Amino acid sequence: MQKLKEKLLALIGIRKIIALSLTTVFCYLTVVGLIGKDEFLPVFSMVVGYYFGRSTALDKSANIGDKPLG
Numbered sequence: 001m002q003k004l005k006e007k008l009l010a011l012i013g014i015r016k017i018i019a020l021s022l023t024t025v026f027c028y029l030t031v032v033g034l035i036g037k038d039e040f041l042p043v044f045s046m047v048v049g050y051y052f053g054r055s056t057a058l059d060k061s062a063n064i065g066d067k068p069l070g
Contacts, residue, residue, distance in 0.1 A: 015051065019048070026044055
């Protein structure tokens with residue numbers, strides 16, 4: 001069970017790094033002018049939505065085991 005928790009924590013860390021790096025790259029491309037706001041906003045919204053949606057789902061599933069039944 002401990003190994004499973006460690007693997008999940010490592011996966012969360014990787015997902016966070018990917019989301020932050022993708023956000024940084026798209027911010028840079030927008031500032032430089034290679035892409036416009038019409039391209040930036042949908043991609044950024046999807047990344048942030050997926051990241052927070054996934055994190056919330058994992059938090060809820062982890063907390064279900066902590067609550068007493070009944």
